[in-house]
Amino acid sequence: MxxxxxxxxxxxxxxxxxxxxxxxxxxxxxxxxxxxxxRGNKCLYLCxxxxxxxxxxxxxxxxxxxxxxxxxxMSESHxxxxxxxxxxxxHYGSTNSDENRKLCGQFWQSLRDAxxxxxxxxxxxxxxxxxxxxxxxxxxxxCPKCGLLDQAxxxxxxxxxxxxxxxxxxxSTLSGATPVLKNAKxxxxxxxxxxxxxxxxxxxxxxxxxxxxxxxxxxFLGDELRxxxxxxxxxxxxxxxxxxxxxxxxxxxxxxxxxxATTEQWCKANNQTLDxxxxxxxxxxxxxxxxxxxxxxxxxxxxxxxxxxxxxPKKVHIHGFLTVNGEKMSKSKGTFIAAETYLNQTNPSxxxxxxxxKLSQRVEDIDLGIEEFARKVNTDLVGKVVNLASRVxxxxxxxxxxxxxxxxxxxxxxxxxxxxxxxxxxETCDYARAIRRIMELADAANPFVEHAKPWEMxxxxxxxxxxxxxxxxxxxxxxxxxxxxxxxxxxxxxxxxEWLDEPxxxxxxxxTPLLGTQVGAFRRMLDRVQIEDLxxxxxxxxxxxxxxxxxxxxxxxxxxxxxxxEPLADEIGIEDFAKVDLRVARVISAEHVPxxxxxxxxxxxxxxxxxxxxxxxxxxxxxxxxxVGRLVVMVANLKxxxxxxxxxxxxxxxxGPGGEDxxxxxxxxxxxxxxxxx
RNA sequence: GGGGCUGUAGCUCAGUUGGUUAGAGCUGGGGACUCAUAAUCCCUAGGUCGCGGGUUCAAGUCCUGCCAGCCCUACCA
Numbered sequence: 001m002x003x004x005x006x007x008x009x010x011x012x013x014x015x016x017x018x019x020x021x022x023x024x025x026x027x028x029x030x031x032x033x034x035x036x037x038x039r040g041n042k043c044l045y046l047c048x049x050x051x052x053x054x055x056x057x058x059x060x061x062x063x064x065x066x067x068x069x070x071x072x073x074m075s076e077s078h079x080x081x082x083x084x085x086x087x088x089x090x091h092y093g094s095t096n097s098d099e100n101r102k103l104c105g106q107f108w109q110s111l112r113d114a115x116x117x118x119x120x121x122x123x124x125x126x127x128x129x130x131x132x133x134x135x136x137x138x139x140x141x142x143c144p145k146c147g148l149l150d151q152a153x154x155x156x157x158x159x160x161x162x163x164x165x166x167x168x169x170x171x172s173t174l175s176g177a178t179p180v181l182k183n184a185k186x187x188x189x190x191x192x193x194x195x196x197x198x199x200x201x202x203x204x205x206x207x208x209x210x211x212x213x214x215x216x217x218x219x220f221l222g223d224e225l226r227x228x229x230x231x232x233x234x235x236x237x238x239x240x241x242x243x244x245x246x247x248x249x250x251x252x253x254x255x256x257x258x259x260x261a262t263t264e265q266w267c268k269a270n271n272q273t274l275d276x277x278x279x280x281x282x283x284x285x286x287x288x289x290x291x292x293x294x295x296x297x298x299x300x301x302x303x304x305x306x307x308x309x310x311x312x313p314k315k316v317h318i319h320g321f322l323t324v325n326g327e328k329m330s331k332s333k334g335t336f337i338a339a340e341t342y343l344n345q346t347n348p349s350x351x352x353x354x355x356x357x358k359l360s361q362r363v364e365d366i367d368l369g370i371e372e373f374a375r376k377v378n379t380d381l382v383g384k385v386v387n388l389a390s391r392v393x394x395x396x397x398x399x400x401x402x403x404x405x406x407x408x409x410x411x412x413x414x415x416x417x418x419x420x421x422x423x424x425x426x427e428t429c430d431y432a433r434a435i436r437r438i439m440e441l442a443d444a445a446n447p448f449v450e451h452a453k454p455w456e457m458x459x460x461x462x463x464x465x466x467x468x469x470x471x472x473x474x475x476x477x478x479x480x481x482x483x484x485x486x487x488x489x490x491x492x493x494x495x496x497x498e499w500l501d502e503p504x505x506x507x508x509x510x511x512t513p514l515l516g517t518q519v520g521a522f523r524r525m526l527d528r529v530q531i532e533d534l535x536x537x538x539x540x541x542x543x544x545x546x547x548x549x550x551x552x553x554x555x556x557x558x559x560x561x562x563x564x565x566e567p568l569a570d571e572i573g574i575e576d577f578a579k580v581d582l583r584v585a586r587v588i589s590a591e592h593v594p595x596x597x598x599x600x601x602x603x604x605x606x607x608x609x610x611x612x613x614x615x616x617x618x619x620x621x622x623x624x625x626x627x628v629g630r631l632v633v634m635v636a637n638l639k640x641x642x643x644x645x646x647x648x649x650x651x652x653x654x655x656g657p658g659g660e661d662x663x664x665x666x667x668x669x670x671x672x673x674x675x676x677x678x
Numbered sequence: 679g680g681g682g683c684u685g686u687a688g689c690u691c692a693g694u695u696g697g698u699u700a701g702a703g704c705u706g707g708g709g710a711c712u713c714a715u716a717a718u719c720c721c722u723a724g725g726u727c728g729c730g731g732g733u734u735c736a737a738g739u740c741c742u743g744c745c746a747g748c749c750c751u752a753c754c755a
Contacts, residue, residue, distance in 0.1 A: 211682060215750075218681045291749085320749090358690090364683080365748080372690070375704065383717055391714035436692070439703075446718060455713040528715055595679070598754060615755065641755055651755050 003041040004283045007033050008259045010293060011050035011095065014074035015059060018081040018339040020351065021322040021329055024366065027355045028319060028429070029288040030087045034487035035426040038507045044277070048093035048262045049075045052238035053251035054135055058174060060237075067237045071096060081339035085348040086490050091269070093262035095254055100261035101239050104254050108241065110308040111189060118188050118227065123165060125179035127172040132235055134172055134179055141167030187244060188227035194303040195225050201302050207315050208298060211363055216298055228300060256301045259287070260310065284314040291318050291363050317429055320365035334542035341544065345537040349489050350377045350529055356431040356488040370538075374529045380435075384442040385485070386492075386526050388449070388478040389499075392471045393522025395454055399468035403516040405476070406469035411448060415441045415480050416511050422484050423507065431488070438484050445477040475500070476513040483510040495525045581637035582653070582677035584667055585612070590624035593645045600624055601645070602652065604634055607674035612636070612649040621662040633665045633677055 009029040012022060029045065036043040051071040060067040071094065079092055094100075111117050125134045165181060172179050191198075199221050202213050229250065231241060236248040264274045277283050289297050297316050305312055321328075324335035342351065354373050357380070358366040405412065418437055425434035449470065457467035479496060483504055486493035493504045499520050502509075585604040588611065593599045598617040605611050614634065635651040642648075653665045667677075 215682055219751075222681095362683080363749090367690095369690090372704090376690085378715090378717090379704065382715060387714060387717055389714095391718075393714080395713070432691080436702080443703080447720090449713080450711080450719045453711085453713085455711090458713080524715070526715085528717090593754095596754070597679090617754065635755085638755070643754070645754085648755050 003036070003043075004277075004280070005036055005041055005043040005286060006263065006277050006283060007036075007043060007045045007286045008262075008288065009045075009047050010287075010289045011048050011255055011258055012078055013053075013055075014049045014051045014071040014078075014094075015055050016074075018078055019329070020324075020337045020339065020342055020368070023085060023339060023351065024319060024322050024355055024359075025288055025290055026082060026087045027085065027352050028317075028359055028431070030085075031352070031356060031431060031487045032286075032288070032317075032426070032429060034088070034490060035423075038483075038487060038505075039423070040506060040508075044090045044263070044266065045088065046091055046093070046259065046262045046266060047089050048095055048258045049078060050251065050255045050258065051094055051096040052236075052249075052254060054132070054138075054232075054236065057132075057235070057237040068096070081343075084339060084343045086352065088490075091262055091266040093258065093265050095258035095261070097258075097261055097265065099264045100254060100258050103257050103261050103264070104239055104249055105242060107253075107257055107304055107308045108243075108249070111304070112243070114193075114307050116190050116193055116307065118190055120186055120188060120227075121183050122186050122229075123181050123183055125165060125170060125172075126182035126184075127175055127177050127179050129175035129177040130172060132174070133182070133184060133233055134174070138173050139167060139170050139179060140173055141170035184233040185231075185244075185247065186229050186233075187231040187241070187247065188229055189300070189303070191225040191228050191299065191303060194306070195221060197306055198225075198299055198303060201306075201312065202298065207313060209318060209361060209363060212294060212298065212316075212318055215294070220295065220299060225299070252296055252300070256296065256304070278310045280311065283311065285311055286315050286317060287313050288317045288319070291320055294318055318363050319359065320363050323365050323367045325369055326367055331545035332542070334538035334540075334545070336545065337537060337541045338544070341537055341540050345533045345540065346529065347527070349491050349526065350381075352488050353377060353381055353435075353485075357435045359429065359431045360433070361429050370531075370534050374531055374534065377529045380439055380442070381489075382526055382528050384439065384446060385478070385481050388442070388445055388474055388481070389496075389522065389525065391449060392454060392474040395458060395467055396471040396475055396519040397521055399464065399471050400518045401475065401515055402465075402468050402472040405513045405515060406472055408448060408473040408477075411444055411473070411477060412480065412513060414444070415477065419484065419507070419510055426487060434484075435488075438481060441477070441484075442481055445474070445481070448477070449474050471519075472513075472515070475519065479514060480510045483507065492525060495523075499523070580635060582633055583636040584631055584671045584673050584675045584677065585634045585636070586631055586673045587627045587629065590622075590627040592619065592624060596645055599645065600627070602627065604632070604650065604652075605673055606636065607672065610674070613647060614650045614652055615643055615645060615648040616652045616654075618652070618654065618662045618664065620660045621656075622664070627664075631667050631671060631673065633667060 007029060009026050012018060018026075026047075033043055033045040049071060051067075051074075056067055056070065060070045063070065075092075075094060082089070082092075108117075125139055126132070127134050127138075170179050171177070199217075202208060202216050202221065208216070230253045231244065231247040232238070232250050234240075234246045234248065238248040238251060239254055241247045241249055260274070260278055263277050266272075267274050267277070278285070287297055297313075302312050323329070324333075324337075327333070327335070329336045342348070350373070354368065354376055355366070357376055358368075418441060422434045422437050425431065425437065452466075452470045452473075454467055454470045457463040457470065479500060482489075482493055482496040486504055497503045499522065500514060501517065501520065502514055583606055585606050587602055588605045589603040591601050593601050593615065596615075596619070598619050599615045600619050600622065602614045602616055603611055604614055612634065633653045635653065638650050640647050640649045654662050655665070656662045
């Protein structure tokens with residue numbers, strides 16, 4: 001039976017280019033969609049740019065152009081990048097569309113009618129120069145709990161959390177102005193009213209991976225759900241709320257509705273009705289998203305859909321993030337690779353294959369190790385799969401394919417049997433499993449050619465029929481593998497189609513061998529990955545991230561990120577500095593604190609009998625044993641502070657954002673404990 | 679502290695509802711072949727399945743405690 005399936009990927013934000021981290025999702029989705037189409041299902045793949053919000057507004061202002069102008073050029077760049085990776089949308093829209101505005105209005109009215117909207121005034125910081133309310137991340141100031149200067153609006157480096165309104169001496173990062181407190185009316189959705197429904201939805205029917213369902217139950221559904229703030233006061237780039245002038249829907253309200261609006265645009269162009277896709281029990285809706293936006297899609301969104309009378313997603317497929325060489329993507333390491341940078345150096349099929357070989361149903365991060373990447377592509381794709389065609393290509397051009405499929409020891413039939421398992425792996429998004437099975441088939445195919453020794457047959461005029469049979473087997477096994485791989489490698493499928501003069505259109509073709517036809521001249525289908533290309537790609541990415549540095553700076557390639565993360569503090573006089581008594585101290589003991597996640601307990605000596613007990617948040621960065629004996633610089637006149645684990649009588653100075661990246665200040669040789677730092 | 683997930687050969691991972699000597703690919707070592715993109719084929723090395731208990735005739739597979747790692751959340755000079 002033909003299924004009717006609507007598929008979406010998360011809408012990329014129109015605030016930056018696509019990078020290889022984004023592509024995990026779009027490639028994952030594209031593979032699934034191509035698989036569904038190959039199986040003969042009616043499947044629609046839709047996506048759009050997410051265009052609203054403060055960040056877009058600010059960026060447009062900074063670049064001196066209109067928001068519309070900015071999002072138009074972003075959309076073009078996004079679509080070009082996607083096309084470069086063979087990601088084939090049925091339609092690519094924008095959340096800034098008439099259809100979306102209208103649908104937002106409908107959803108809004110349904111929420112009103114269901115009496116789910118409530119109004120409350122909240123106090124928020126406002127930038128009087130930029131004339132805008134400030135989201136937490138646009139405010140910095142002194143931490144109200146520990147006095148650290150220049151901390152983010154909602155938490156500081158030492159881990160305190162607070163409200164931006166508590167910050168001491170706050171500054172807007174937009175204008176540098178001192179924000180003022182201002183009351184503003186906000187509109188909220190009372191999600192709590194939907195808790196019963198959501199609990200049931202989360203639990204039922206396998207719409208979510210179990211770990212996700214557990215997360216939601218453990219984290220949100222166990223308690224009363226907080227109201228969801230869905231409005232933002234003017235100025236804001238978005239849709240104004242009709243019955244609350246001067247207020248706009250928050251970007252996360254209109255973004256998912258963009259899925260529907262984009263469908264509507266497609267429907268208009270294709271003479272279909274929206275309800276047939278979004279209010280039809282027989283239509284499955286599948287969302288593919290990253291783990292960071294889980295709760296928007298699994299709580300708010302189902303709640304909105306339910307209230308407005310639309311179909312609920314059959315499944316929300318959630319994936320993890322991409323790491324490169326085992327670490328978070330990093331601009332300074334050149335592993336923050338833009339789609340365009342990748343395409344300039346190497347082949348998109350490689351990445352599609354690599355991601356496919358790593359993706360499972362789990363919400364696990366996947367790692368792109370450069371060496372693993374090259375090895376996998378070269379050994380699996382080139383060495384095993386394409387080699388099968390390559391090694392008999394010349395012979396086959398002369399012999400053509402036999403009329404009757406020869407005895408191949410059951411290889412073809414075996415691969416037909418494996419087809420169901422491979423299909424079900426694709427269906428459940430366990431691509432790693434599908435690829436594993438396909439490679440097992442490829443592993444069995446090469447020895448067949450090896451043992452048949454076609455190169456000997458070629459020399460013997462009496463054995464031309466045998467040669468043709470070997471070619472027939474090898475090419476049919478290759479064709480079968482290509483069909484199985486075609487959702488992942490559409491380009492390879494196209495090449496195979498052209499070569500054998502038979503379009504690959506259906507999964508069913510893998511069940512019957514191709515016989516009795518001529519074969520075109522073989523052309524190389526895929527080159528091996530050159531490590532140098534990958535290195536070049538990383539070099540290029542590095543270069544993009546710091547094009548504006550001086551010579552010495554270039555030599556060291558120091559990134560500007562730390563300064564951006566933590567801009568310079570206000571000027572002070574020497575008398576202010578003198579208040580801080582920094583001393584050289586020796587670590588005389590260091591130990592883990594039971595129950596503390598980030599802390600080490602240090603005993604510091606200032607010489608003689610003078611010691612201080614200090615708790616330092618450096619557990620992730622330093623082994624206690626390695627600290628013992630070394631000299632550090634401590635703040636010695638800090639007022640002792642009682643912590644859960646005991647009294648802390650000072651502070652060890654260190655640089656870095658925290659976590660593993662903490663670097664204790666050392667001092668050159670010769671310094672003695674107790675000496676003051678001036 | 680609370681929640682989620684993971685821990686199987688050097689590396690990446692398979693191991694179905696518990697059932698004979700724990701598997702694959704890659705890497706390593708040895709050999710063969712030459713049709714093929716230094717591709718391919720054959721042979722070989724290698725693991726007290728994180729650790730300790732328990733249930734069972736039988737546990738990598740179930741239960742429990744601990745250890746390590748990752749993520750979320752709170753706390754954290």
